[in-house]
Amino acid sequence: MPSPLFADRSAQPPEPAAVDALITQTRRLRGGVDAVRRDAVVNEDDPQIRWQRALCDLAVHQLDDLREHLDQLKEGLPDQRAVDSPAAYAPSPGPDTPRLPGSLLSRVGSAEWDLLTDDVHWSEELFQIFGRPRETGAMSLDELPSLVFAEDQGALQAMVTDCLIDGRPIDGEFRIVRGDGRVRTVHMSGEPVLDESGCTASMWAVLRDVSELRRSERAVRESRDSLRQHQQIAHTERRVAVELQEAVLPPWRGSLRFAHEGPAPLDVAGLYLPAASTGLIGGDWYDALTLPDGDALLTVGDLTGHGVAATSSMAMLLGALRGMAVAGIRPGALMGHLDQLLETAAQPALGSALCCRYDPAARTLVWAQAGHPAPLLFRAGEGRALSRPEGALLGATSGTAYGEAKTPLLPGDLLLLHTDGLARSGDSRDDDGQDRLLALAPRLAAARDAQECVRAVVAEFGEGPRADDACVMAVRVGAGS
Secondary structure, eight states: OOHHHHHTTOOOOOOOOHHHHHHHHHHHHHHHHHHOOOHHHOOOOOHHHHHHHHHHHHHHHHHHHHHHHHHHHHHHOOOOOGGTTTGGGSOOOOTTTOOTTTTTGGGGEEEEETTTTTOOEEEEHHHHTOOOGGGOOOOOTTTTGBBOOOHHHHHOOOOOOOHHHHHOEEEEEEEEEETTTEEEHHHEEEEEEEEEEEOOOEEEEEEOHHHHHHHHHHHHHHHHHHHHHHHHHHHHHHHHHHHHHHSSOOOOOOOEEEEETTOOEEEEEEEEEOOOTHHHHHEEEEEEEOOSSSOOEEEEEEEESSSSSHHHHHHHHHHHHHHOOOOOOOHHHHHHHHHHHTTSSOOOOOEEEEEEEETTTTTEEEEEEESSSOOOEEEETTEEEEOOOOOOOOOOOOOOOOOOEEOOOOHHHHHHHHOOGGGGSSSSSGOOHHHHHHTTTHHHHSSSHHHHHHHHHHHTTTSSSSSSSSEEEEEEEEOOO
């Protein structure tokens, strides 16, 4: 007996050209989504990539279903001779159409339960969904719950009762355990069929295996939750890294004067510039410190990595550097100790560093470097890079020797110290931005103080996006009293 849903409808086939156009669009869209899925980088450790791939899988499942529905729409309604069969309202493949495992044609079936005769009619597809041989016969409404999850039996019984007694349509899902032990999720929709007196004579239903669809939806939810958790963790780590960095780096808000007791005091200003591309805090540092003997410590450096690990390693290294400088260890030997410290650290890392010791009485700068850009000296409106002494990256090799260089300074001289992330742009001819910095000589010569020099550098390098974080420090030698 046909459902009332179809009883008063005449078959009005849609225009073939319109349906063909929809099928073509769906196939193109399906191919595009599949191409995006294939081209996606496979990285199971990245929650964002897992979420994107799960969305693509879900879209592919839904587009496959849409294409199958459109194909059936193009073929038209079932043969009129079969209109009284409940199987007529389930998708029926053509004689030459294979039933592919997992295809829509094998995932939708129909059933009708006659309450007057106790006859049960199942379509071939429904036997496939339940994994039940046809010779075993269709299951009655009383037998059906035996295959249903215990947690879902109550919902199924409530749907059937509402349909048979109250005449309500069926629309719900439940899970079944097939005879082969496989668990499937089935969506059931249907209506009661009333006799002439208005009483329920039978119940028909269309049952669809939505296991793959629900699995894809679950994968999207789980990957989305994982992505949100990852983002929350990243946000927390960034906040901790920022707080740690702010606790370690000098809280300067303008120029500071060092070695003020000597004949050539220093005007110093520094700034940390975060990476615009990642938003992560790295291991860059800058520092200036008055030492017990009246000298001034000037240092900048950069450790590999980002986040809490990088900032904690930076804090450890900078603390050790300050302590050894206060103890009177010279820059070259100090670099050797930092190298050993990184080699034995619990979190392996590489780093570059520049350590300078300024003697205000002699107006000399003694400095050492470890794989770091040399200081830039600006004098009388012109700039040049100082010749670098020997020194490899910190943590790269054991037993590395670090040389020292000694540079005399004059009143009015400007030293510019920076990390290599300041101007990293991919130009192999100017990897650390040295040429662009040296070209700032006229502007730096006209600057009133060290803070204004830093602003000039930031105006040149800091407004565009940077691939890495960076530090810059300007040091101007005063005329003294």
